Amino acid sequence: MTDVVATNETILVVGGGVSGMTTALEAAEAGKQVILVEKRAYVGGRITQLYKYFPKLCFPTCGLEINQRRTKMNPNITILTMSEVETLTGEEGNYTATVKISPRYVNDKCTSCGACGEAVESEFDDEYNYGLSKHKGAYLPHRMALPERYVIDPAMIGTDDAEKAKAACPVDAIDLDMAEETVELKVGAVVYATGWRPFDANKIQPYGYDRYKNVITSVEFERMNDPTGPTGGKILRPSDGAEVKDIAFIQCAGSRDRNYLKHCSRICCMASLKQTTYATAAEAKSTIYYIDIRAIDRFEDFYKNVQADENVTFIKSKVANITLGENDNPTLQGVDTEGYNRYATEHELVVLAVGMEPSIDTSTLPGDVSVNEHGYIENDGTNGGIFAAGCASDALDVNRAVQSATACALKAIQVVNRVAGSEG
Template structure:
């Protein structure tokens, strides 16, 4: 958030006034694509500086991956506080219009005059929804819960998560039994459910665009020697984050998926696919800190648990070094790249094989659970901006996008933590405002 950087929205205006010789300026609208922390920051700051902002998000809620976190590092505070501040700023600001379940189909034009086509998918739930939950109580169909990375299920009509914004239900038509069921329709006393909703397309005219679509976790099934997808008790770091959350699939209890037992021994495997020319050649920078943070989750629940972290080297730079120093003596740090993870078929225990680089010993560590620290992949590696944008070799948007008036923000440009993403989004908002000044 801008208030964390020391630059307020009023400061934006002063900078831009100076930029234009002290004259009060009018702006064309700005489009922000992506409703995670970067998109939210860019939207609220640009709007509070005086611009009309359109915010487009493909999911049914705003908040992005921050909404899926249990705690921030290094303060170990919950993310809902920061998100709620941004949501309140959106609700109180008539200059922001946001569209969920929406995607960008095309971008035409140039800086100062873009025409953007947006397609909105049907929610099948209208503005009358009060989030009372009666529809869910009677719904007989279930679906895999992607918010919890498939570790539990929701009903076909559901609220994305406990703090979802907007606080409205959404219907998964692929899981729904259709009109022949209709139980949710009959029980809703507000007439909020419309099973015949259709997709809609509309156009927006804007002066500039901030592309803040974030990142995806690297697909751990591609790292076959770690057994993710075959061994039940091999999880990824994002999955453990949800498991540790009170509104997660286990109510905050860190347990083995195979039998629900409390975890007493756990191994964090760093650089799972990262810094590897066969997978991700780069370091995501935040994975070490995320694993150290998650080690505190385990130790809080089971103070006598044995926590091991296998690493190439630990990245905990600047202000994060104090956090590293506080945690390192509470866990076993082993310098070595894990070569293979196998499973005891009878007990479902996992055997982690690694060469300890400091002693030369070949270790075979038996643990209850393994957590793979997978890296951050930019969303643009798989879904490109529908415009002439320049990317680097890993699919991140280049700092100079090659298209005046379109600016990347946050982890779609490079791997970033939450605070750094917000700062980068602040800079992108300022550039977008400069692009939209009506001369």
């Protein structure tokens, strides 16, 4: 059984991405007890799936490694992975959270030797690579996963493969009898840092993501360019595995559209500008179809550099639809709104810059927590000891998400300090 000690001077952080880790670290390093609940098998969130950050084009692994080391060294942080908050009740300074912990089937004896993965044959879609590749039934989620511990896919339980994995483990780390647990936590403040998910491109029927293999999303393209990703860093057409030399990026794919996401996600323009640098490095040409490019403040210089790249073309247009041309080439149809010329242009690969939507399950929130029309939690001062950090509060880039998380840590600390003061 999982043994977790919590009091009304404990801070609960829901979500272990960059915002959740930042919140937890800031609070823990100020001396507060923190419980971090993460639904995945590892912490780090979506930044672990990025190849590079904009605008500096640096790698997320550096900052991730630093935060992971800080987390491991801090005794004030308890991490519960593969866990989700099912209910939350109470009031500021006195909340009760019910947390469901799913079985990992691997205990803390695991040394990540990989013997279990080598022993099994079963394969499953790899969520870390957005389904572009497979992972074994016994697997390490990614090379920098924290905790650095293997996972047994639940679909393997009861099969011969599961027994093979158990028999192959040299340290008796595989426990196929692990069961789901539920723990109840008493906490004084709660920070939701549940992050975001990419908008479901299947819903944008005119763009044919569900029908055309060579129409992919921006998050899939990001994994494709990572040397540790599903294609070894090469930009390959899903239909035939050929290297791509002509790429179209469609901005606001499902965003700023009353039929899908009404809001602007703020990161999509910069993400596509960044991704044109991947294409240029691969000697490919890029065409960006855009409504307007939102690159403000420190991003303006980056935008100008991309504009100066002779391999990148900008077309001001909201693409109307995509049909299939020759050789499985997607054909983009629409009107250039600067010259009002109709076009029907084939490209080898189309990348949909899909927007952000909040990952939070609002049904787990107390009824008096403010949530806006887009599904984000409002930090409007009426939520008592409940706060929203990063993309649980709005569509934010990494820099702004970290700033938001630091602010939430300070607010949560004030709440538990008041609890301590009232009891002192």
